Amino acid sequence: MVVDSGYRACVVGLGSMGMGAALSCLRAGIPTSGIDLSEARRDQFAAAGAEGVGASIADLEGEFDAILVLVVNAAQARAVLLGEGGAAGRIRAGGVAIVSCTQSAEDAKALAADLEAMGVQMLDAPVSGGAAKAEAGQMTVMASGSKAAFAAAGPLLEAVAGKVYTIGTDIGLGAMVKVIHQLLAGVHIAAGAEAMAMAARAGIPLDTMYDVVTNAAGNSWMFENRMKHVVDGDYTPLSAVDIFVKDLGLVTETGRSLKFPLPLASTAFAMFQSASNMGFGGEDDSAVIKTFSGIDLPKKEG
Amino acid sequence: MVVDSGYRACVVGLGSMGMGAALSCLRAGIPTSGIDLSEARRDQFAAAGAEGVGASIADLEGEFDAILVLVVNAAQARAVLLGEGGAAGRIRAGGVAIVSCTQSAEDAKALAADLEAMGVQMLDAPVSGGAAKAEAGQMTVMASGSKAAFAAAGPLLEAVAGKVYTIGTDIGLGAMVKVIHQLLAGVHIAAGAEAMAMAARAGIPLDTMYDVVTNAAGNSWMFENRMKHVVDGDYTPLSAVDIFVKDLGLVTETGRSLKFPLPLASTAFAMFQSASNMGFGGEDDSAVIKTFSGIDLPKKEG
Missing domain, CATH: 1.10.1040.10 (N-(1-d-carboxylethyl)-l-norvaline Dehydrogenase; domain 2)
Incomplete structure (x- = not known):
């Protein structure tokens, strides 16, 4: 499916899962940017047709409908979204932060609350499947959040996931x-x-x-x-x-x-x-x- | 494959695995008898075309090329083969006792030694796969024993197993x-x-x-x-x-x-x-x- 709206996505963390997800977004026709500290990974994603790449959100332009956070832990997710010049400030009204790191339900709830205070909605959306499935756009996503958050995440999830489980509406259930x-x-x-x-x-x-x-x-x-x-x-x-x-x-x-x-x-x-x-x-x-x-x-x- | 030699088999223990194995032998054209303490199970196997059924080997006639022992533990296997009127005495010269219960390597070795003293060879041949695979003649067999024991067990193993692993020649490795x-x-x-x-x-x-x-x-x-x-x-x-x-x-x-x-x-x-x-x-x-x-x-x- 090629998305012909102005939907713009950004993937934070171009590791084995993140790179696969980011490439899957490009394949689905979604203009997608990528953030990673590794220049080699940024170069790899740029060569694959990224809309933009950067070491932080400051290197990218404009606002995004969905930012997929595929970093290692809760602290990194919080830093990326809410730290100095955090990426959450670049999520378009009605957009969504899709947080896919493995973290505790408590950390997921705390992050969602702080995002909500900024007017940003979050999808609590951990993933599984390994690098090969990520590469193929066939990750398994176990997600919880509001209907609006699922809707905003929809085009991106369709691009990266083979299966999306809707665990419930309460943030923390996915985690x-x-x-x-x-x-x-x-x-x-x-x-x-x-x-x-x-x-x-x-x-x-x-x-x-x-x-x-x-x-x-x-x-x-x-x-x-x-x-x-x-x-x-x-x-x-x-x-x-x-x-x-x-x-x-x-x-x-x-x-x-x-x-x-x-x-x-x-x-x-x-x-x-x-x-x-x-x-x-x-x-x-x-x-x-x-x-x-x-x-x-x-x-x-x- | 229909076995047109005089190969005769007996299965001891017509539980979920044993019944599946016994029926698979019949399907392969091997004249097969069954031993179980349960009359209902004996009746079920008899109705399926068993050559003979019995509560013990004393109820059956003649000698067998292979006796497959699918009982619960080492003590039962020993009692069935070596107890009073034991089944081991009804294994044809050159035939084999295929012992498929889950037991320790020590128990398997001790049983093989006692069978050898009677001139009976043993295959140490535990199985896995569950009742459905047994029913389909697709058990996984992990076996050790002499080449002669494997050869004697061949027609029966071909009937009951989807995969036979030859772990080695030493009794105890299969266990x-x-x-x-x-x-x-x-x-x-x-x-x-x-x-x-x-x-x-x-x-x-x-x-x-x-x-x-x-x-x-x-x-x-x-x-x-x-x-x-x-x-x-x-x-x-x-x-x-x-x-x-x-x-x-x-x-x-x-x-x-x-x-x-x-x-x-x-x-x-x-x-x-x-x-x-x-x-x-x-x-x-x-x-x-x-x-x-x-x-x-x-x-x-x-």
Whole structure:
């Protein structure tokens, strides 16, 4: 669908998800600008046909109907939108800030309240799916917000998402669903690592173990995606250990605020913290397997 | 393929997996007998065209090329094969006992040694895939044993399995791979329960949570299969809580014998034990979610 109105979009954060979303917007015919601190990423997006690129909103001109914020955490989202020369001031009347970082429901509510005080509406809209789905304009979006916010976000969401879940109207519900989703994602990576470590200890070839599990009822999306890195001995970070230190930290903090026990998430959180403490925080999150001692893991070939 | 030799098979244990396997053998044209303590199951298999059925091997005539043992645990497999009037004595020279229960590598080795003393070879051949795949002759088999044992099991495996993994020649490797597989299966069910319980506590509709996860990177085979039961409020046991008390017990015992820490499996084991201790041992394994207090779960309709 080519949008022939004057709809203008801006994507803040041209990481693996943000770049995919931004390119999907261009493909859908939406004039789209991009903001990132990395010059290489700005150049990449400019070459792809961006309306504009910049290191901050100050480098761009005019107002936007939708600003999609795909940064790492709540603090960055707040800084980008409400900091000095914040991007929120460049959202057109009736436009929307689509906040897609993984954050707590409390942080999402606080941000929405401060945006509302400026007359800007927010969509609480975390995403999942990985870089490949983002690239294809097929992200999964789990969103909450007012009907008006959904309407203002509509053309952009249609461009970037394969599936948009409307969790409800209350800001915070989208964030909560994403936090609970990350509980599963994090536990599944850690469980995959635990199982593969046990296989290594028991003398089972890891490529065989991987084949069996991915063809049986013990499989998970994360096992299939991340344990391949272990089989290949390649810990180049696609998503780093410290991302799950952050996300499982959010999960366990949310559990504490609900006074709700989360035995598996708490255990997996400790495993990722151990991995980070051992110096693997910047490696691929599958490196959580390196917390298990006394096993030989495959080494990268070549 | 129709087997036109005199190959005769017997399946011991006509539960959800065993019945599917036995019917798959008949479909492949293998004259197949079935043993089960339940008259209803024997009648069902007889009506499907069984060569013979019985409550024990004493009710059947002649010798078999392959006896597939699909009972609940190592003790039952040993009793069936080596107990009074045991089935092992009715395996033709050169035939094979295919032992597919989930058991420890130690138990598999001990059983193989005792069978070998009788001149009977064994294939250590646990299975996965669930009742639907068994019914379709598409089980996943993770097997170890001698080339001769694999050859003797060949026609039967071809009938019941979609995929046969040859883990190695040493008895015990198949059992170990299944134990490690069950670590993942059990942790994934418990993690699914923990996530859905947290969603219930946070006011997220469980059907929405289920939809999001099954379309995103937090999905697992077990989440998709078992948390549907939670959404439907239907805890009719397809596989019961006490099966995972047994299987995660095997996992943690194996970890202890390897002196290998299994933080997530140990935590999930405690959750299934709690569920059993609360009186839910006979319910579907998704009832592990009932260990979480203070939440309202969906009730079965009608």
